[in-house]
Amino acid sequence: xxxxxxxxxxxxxxxxxxxxxxxxxxxxxxxxxxxxxxxxxxxxxxxxxxxxxxxxxxxxxxxxxxxxxxxxxxxxxxxxxxxxxxxxxxxxxxxxxxxxxxxxxxxxxxxxxxxxxxxxxxxxxxxxxxxxxxxxxxxxxxxxxxxxxxxxxxxxxxxxxxxxxxxxxxxxxxxxxxxxxxxxxxxxxxxxxxxxxxxxxxxxxxxxxxxxxxxxxxxxxxxxxxxxxxxxxxxxxxxxxxxxx
Amino acid sequence: xxxxxxxxxxxxxxxxxxxxxxxxxxxxxxxxxxxxxxxxxxxxxxxxxxxxxxxxxxxxxxxxxxxxxxxxxxxxxxxxxxxxxxxxxxxxxxxxxxxxxxxxxxxxxxxxxxxxxxxxxxxxxxxxxxxxxxxxxxxxxxxxxxxxxxxxxxxxxxxxxxxxxxxxxxxxxxxxxxxxxxxxxxxxxxxxxxxxxxxxxxxxxxxxxxxxxxxxxxxxxxxxxxxxxxxxxxxxxxxxxxxxx
Numbered sequence: 001x002x003x004x005x006x007x008x009x010x011x012x013x014x015x016x017x018x019x020x021x022x023x024x025x026x027x028x029x030x031x032x033x034x035x036x037x038x039x040x041x042x043x044x045x046x047x048x049x050x051x052x053x054x055x056x057x058x059x060x061x062x063x064x065x066x067x068x069x070x071x072x073x074x075x076x077x078x079x080x081x082x083x084x085x086x087x088x089x090x091x092x093x094x095x096x097x098x099x100x101x102x103x104x105x106x107x108x109x110x111x112x113x114x115x116x117x118x119x120x121x122x123x124x125x126x127x128x129x130x131x132x133x134x135x136x137x138x139x140x141x142x143x144x145x146x147x148x149x150x151x152x153x154x155x156x157x158x159x160x161x162x163x164x165x166x167x168x169x170x171x172x173x174x175x176x177x178x179x180x181x182x183x184x185x186x187x188x189x190x191x192x193x194x195x196x197x198x199x200x201x202x203x204x205x206x207x208x209x210x211x212x213x214x215x216x217x218x219x220x221x222x223x224x225x226x227x228x229x230x231x232x233x234x235x236x237x238x239x240x241x242x243x244x245x
Numbered sequence: 246x247x248x249x250x251x252x253x254x255x256x257x258x259x260x261x262x263x264x265x266x267x268x269x270x271x272x273x274x275x276x277x278x279x280x281x282x283x284x285x286x287x288x289x290x291x292x293x294x295x296x297x298x299x300x301x302x303x304x305x306x307x308x309x310x311x312x313x314x315x316x317x318x319x320x321x322x323x324x325x326x327x328x329x330x331x332x333x334x335x336x337x338x339x340x341x342x343x344x345x346x347x348x349x350x351x352x353x354x355x356x357x358x359x360x361x362x363x364x365x366x367x368x369x370x371x372x373x374x375x376x377x378x379x380x381x382x383x384x385x386x387x388x389x390x391x392x393x394x395x396x397x398x399x400x401x402x403x404x405x406x407x408x409x410x411x412x413x414x415x416x417x418x419x420x421x422x423x424x425x426x427x428x429x430x431x432x433x434x435x436x437x438x439x440x441x442x443x444x445x446x447x448x449x450x451x452x453x454x455x456x457x458x459x460x461x462x463x464x465x466x467x468x469x470x471x472x473x474x475x476x477x478x479x480x481x482x483x484x485x486x487x488x489x490x
Contacts, residue, residue, distance in 0.1 A: 029398055034388040058393045100409070140405075141412050143279040148303045153274055156398045157405050160385075164345070167386050 009114045010035050010106075010162065011079070012155065015072055015130060016042040016121040024054030024063060025152035026119075031059040033159035038062060039116075041069045076133050080113035084126055084134030085154060087147050096139040103161035105136065117158060122151050178226040186226050186233075187213060193233050197240065254359045255280050255351075255407065256324070257400065260317055260375060261287040261366040269299030269308060270397035271364075276304040278404035283311045284361075286320045321378050325358035329371055329379030330399060332392050341384040348406035350381065362403060367396050423471040431471050431478075432458060438478050442485065 012030055017023050023046055027038060040046065048063065055063045069075040076082055083102060097105075109115060118134065120126035131137055140149060140157055149157075178186075191209050194200045200208055221229075257275055262268050268291055272283060285291065293308065300308045314320040321327055328347060342350075354360060363379060365371035376382055385394060385402055394402075423431075436454050439445045445453055466474075 025395065025398075028393070028395060032387045032392065032394050056393060098409075141409055142277045143408070147277065148273070148301060149277050150270065150273060153270075153398060153401045156401060160402050160405075163388070164343075164386055 009110050011037040011039055011114065011116050012159075013039045013041065013075060013116045013118045014151075015118060015126065017046070017119075017151065018043070018122050020046040020048070020050035021054045022122060022151045023066070024051035024059075026155050027051070027055040027059040027062040027066075029152055029156040029159055031055075031062055033156070033163040035159055035162075036062060036065075038066045039069060039075055040066055041072050041075045044068050044070075072130060072133065076116060076118070078114060079116040081109050081136075082116045082118055082134045083158075084118045084131045084137045085120070085158070086125055086131065086137055086139055087142075087149065087154075096137045099138055099140055099158050099161040100165075102136060102138045102158065103165040106162060107166060117155070119151060119155055176223045178221045178223045182223060182226045183216075183221065186230050189230055189233050193237055196237070254355050256282040256284055256359065256361050257404075258284045258286065258320060258361045258363045259396075260320075260363060260371065262291070262364075262396065263288070263367050265291040265293070265295035266299045267367060267396045268311070269296035269304075271400050272296070272300040272304040272307040272311075274397055274401040274404055276300075276307055278401070278408040280404055280407075281307060281310075283307060284314060284320055285311055286314045286317050289313050289315075317375060317378065321361060321363070323359060324361040326354050326381075327361045327363055327379045328403075329363045329376045329382045330365070330403065331370055331376065331382055331384055332387075332394065332399075341382045344383055344385055344403050344406040345410075347381060347383045347403065348410035351407060352411060362400070364396060364400060421468050423466045423468045427468060427471045428461075428466065431475050434475055434478050438482055441482070 012026060012035060014023060014026065017026075017040060023038075023040065030036065030038060051063045052060050083106075086096065106115060118126065118130075120130065138158065140154055142149060187209060190212065191200070191205060194208065195202065195205055257271060257280060259268060259271065262271075262285060268283075268285065275281065275283060296308045297305050328351075331341065351360060363371065363375075365375065383403065385399055387394060432454060435457065436445070436450060439453070440447065440450055
């Protein structure tokens with residue numbers, strides 16, 4: 001199954017969200033991560049203006065298309081695979097996975113099945129009863145003393161992991177590096193110049209040059225950068241020759 | 246260098262942020278991901294109440310400790326390594342790395358050096374002039390058509406990647422699986438029961454049992470679950486024997 005398949009059957013399900021701003025933020029995050037569908041359960045009174053303010057124009061259409069439900073069971077009825085989220089851990093909650101593990105498992109499933117990412121209310125999260133609907137429960141790693149992640153930020157991390165796991169590796173910007181011949185030509189020229197201006201110890205000219213070589217090797221010099229450096233060397237020679245004439 | 250070292254020298258630097266709510270959200274995200282220091286450049290008029298509302302009590306102390314500056318160069322003067330963020334790409338901006346690559350490079354640096362994570366204003370991001378301060382530029386992968394990530398969500402993704410790259414792998418919840426002997430005992434019992442209740446074809450009793458075996462193998466049955474299933478089988482036998490007496 002190709003990892004790059006764009007169309008996946010993933011829906012964000014927000015159970016009893018309290019704040020319209022959060023729902024708007026969720027819409028914006030979803031859109032940025034290529035997810036278009038949101039369902040809201042148990043709150044039909046979310047202020048649309050506040051939602052759209054946080055969604056920005058980018059995700060206004062997602063807010064317009066939110067589907068509202070009264071009960072969690074009817075909302076989830078049509079889904080084949082339900083991923084729950086929790087910040088609490090405990091034996092009663094069973095095994096939890098990291099967002100990255102979740103993202104690695106989903107693609108095989110979401111090509112042929114409807115997947116719900118289920119989030120609980122801002123203050124309490126999903127109850128044990130609600131987590132029972134879930135095939136998989138995800139916990140976001142966080143600093144243990146202060147674990148209190150905002151709904152839209154938690155959702156962003158999950159959607160980001162899903163997006164990244166499907167995306168082609170980021171296109172690398174790899175301009176042509178300088179060849180060894182280009183580099184050696186530059187070092188020869190530099191050595192000659194530094195000798196001429198009495199910077200190098202004539203007994204051991206290679207000592208300082210070695211440090212310069214190391215420094216420049218670390219940066220992975222580009223072909224065009226070698227040309228610039230050699231131009232500077234030439235110009236110094238020219239200036240040194242001509243300044244007193 | 247141990248990957249688990251908790252104390253790292255990472256500071257969030259927000260350049261000309263416009264909205265106090267965003268700064269508060271950034272504080273909350275930072276705290277959750279174990280980062281405590283925020284500097285704000287070019288805006289000393291952020292409403293503290295609005296910041297603290299979004300920071301919640303969890304990160305109120307971070308808001309109290311924000312350091313304010315007027316100019317970017319003085320803010321960055323003491324840092325050894327500066328990571329910039331951009332949503333735009335272009336040859337002029339040079340190479341960019343993904344958040345994950347950034348997180349992998351940082352630990353070696355941040356043990357001994359002060360690192361700044363630099364974010365631009367909500368509407369424009371960092372300018373080319375401002376990106377010149379940066380040793381490394383990060384771009385967050387996102388759906389290309391709608392790339393418009395909120396400041397605090399962008400920051401959350403970066404801090405999450407840093408946190409995850411340093412964290413110990415999530416503790417696995419691995420209760421004891423059933424042994425082969427436990428499983429075979431259960432399958433024998435089930436086969437006997439299913440034969441007794443005339444569910445299995447006596448010519449080929451193994452056919453249906455094979456399907457049940459496959460199904461249960463997939464779930465990686467726990468020892469205690471085998472006990473429960475065997476208890477159900479026993480109870481069915483008991484009921485079948487006693488219901489008509």
